[in-house]
Amino acid sequence: MVKSTSATSTTKKSWLRKGSWSPEEDQKLIAYINRYGIWNWTVTPEAAGLLRCGKSCRLRWMNYLRPGIKHGNFSQEENETIVNLHQQLGNRWSTIASTLPGRTDNEIKNYWHNHLKKHNFLQENQAADHQENPSGDQIYNNQTIEENNGSSGSTYVELQNLWDLKSFPMEGLYMVDDYGATYADPGFLVSSFSQWRFQENTDTLFASSYDVNDGLWDYLLMEANEETV
DNA sequence: AATGTCCTCAACCGCATGGGA
DNA sequence: TTCCCATGCGGTTGAGGACAT
Numbered sequence: 001m002v003k004s005t006s007a008t009s010t011t012k013k014s015w016l017r018k019g020s021w022s023p024e025e026d027q028k029l030i031a032y033i034n035r036y037g038i039w040n041w042t043v044t045p046e047a048a049g050l051l052r053c054g055k056s057c058r059l060r061w062m063n064y065l066r067p068g069i070k071h072g073n074f075s076q077e078e079n080e081t082i083v084n085l086h087q088q089l090g091n092r093w094s095t096i097a098s099t100l101p102g103r104t105d106n107e108i109k110n111y112w113h114n115h116l117k118k119h120n121f122l123q124e125n126q127a128a129d130h131q132e133n134p135s136g137d138q139i140y141n142n143q144t145i146e147e148n149n150g151s152s153g154s155t156y157v158e159l160q161n162l163w164d165l166k167s168f169p170m171e172g173l174y175m176v177d178d179y180g181a182t183y184a185d186p187g188f189l190v191s192s193f194s195q196w197r198f199q200e201n202t203d204t205l206f207a208s209s210y211d212v213n214d215g216l217w218d219y220l221l222m223e224a225n226e227e228t229v
Numbered sequence: 230a231a232t233g234t235c236c237t238c239a240a241c242c243g244c245a246t247g248g249g250a
Numbered sequence: 251t252t253c254c255c256a257t258g259c260g261g262t263t264g265a266g267g268a269c270a271t
Contacts, residue, residue, distance in 0.1 A: 018240085018241075019239095019240075019241090019265090020239070020240075020265085021239090021240090040256080041256070041257070042255085042256065042257095054256080054257090055241085055242095055256095055257085056240075056241080058256095058257075058258085059239090059240065059241085060239090060240085062258095063239075063240085064239080091259095091260065091261090092259090092260090093259075093260065094258075094259060094260085105258095105259070105260080106238080106239075106240085106260090107238080107239095109260070109261085110237070110238050110239085111237095111238090113261095114236075114237065114238085
C-alpha cells in the first residue's frame with residue numbers, strides 16, 4: 001500500500017516525515033539496526049539518517065521490518081488461537097500476539113476487527129429480534145420451534161442465516177463459526193464454533209446444534225414458509 | 230469506462246507503564 | 251516521593267485497492 005508522505009508545518013517538529021515509509025527509509029533503518037542494534041529509539045532515527053520520530057521507527061521495525069514477521073493470510077490454527085484467546089483475554093492484543101510467532105499485535109487487531117464487524121452484525125440482529133419480539137414463537141409465528149433445552153436466540157438467527165444462504169446441500173454435518181461461515185469439514189472444533197446437523201423434509205428443516213461452551217445440543221425444527229424459503 | 234462504496238491494513242495518536250534521577 | 255523520559259499498548263484514521271453498479 002502506498003500512501004503519500006507529508007510533513008506537518010504547525011508542530012514543533014515540523015521537519016519530521018509522516019505517512020508511509022519509502023524503501024530507502026526502510027533500508028536505512030534496517031542497516032542501522034543490523035549494525036548497532038536497538039538501544040534507544042529516540043536516538044535511532046537521527047543516527048540512521050531518518051527524518052522520523054523514534055516512535056515511528058519503532059513501529060515500523062516491530063510491525064514490518066523485524067526478521068521473522070509473517071504477512072498474509074492467517075492459518076486456520078492461528079484463527080482458532082486468536083478466537084480462543086480473545087474470549088479469554090479480551091483486547092489484549094500484545095499478549096495474543098506473543099502466542100503467535102511472526103504475528104504482530106497490530107496485525108491481529110486489524111484481523112479481529114475485520115471479522116468482528118460480521119460478528120457484531122449477527123449479534124445486533126439477534127438483539128433487535130429479542131427486543132421487538134421477546135418470544136421466539138412470536139418471531140416465527142408461522143414456524144414451529146422445538147427445543148430440548150435453553151436454546152438461545154442466536155441459534156434461530158444462525159439457523160435462518162444458514163437456511164437463507166443455501167450455498168450447500170442442506171442435509172449433512174457442517175460447522176459454522178461466529179460469523180456465519182460454514183464448513184463442510186467437521187475436522188476441527190474450537191470453543192466458538194457450533195456444530196450443525198441438518199435434515200430437510202419437504203417443508204421442514206430439522207437442525208441440531210452442539211454448543212461447546214455449555215456442552216449441550218440444541219434441537220430446532222423450523223417449518224418452511226414463504227419468507228425463509 | 231466511469232463512478233461510488235466498501236474493505237483492508239499501515240501508520241498515527243494519546244494514554245499507560247516502568248525505570249532512573 | 252515526585253518528576254521526567256522512553257517504551258509499550260490499544261483505539262482510530264485514512265489512503266488506496268477491490269468490488270459493485
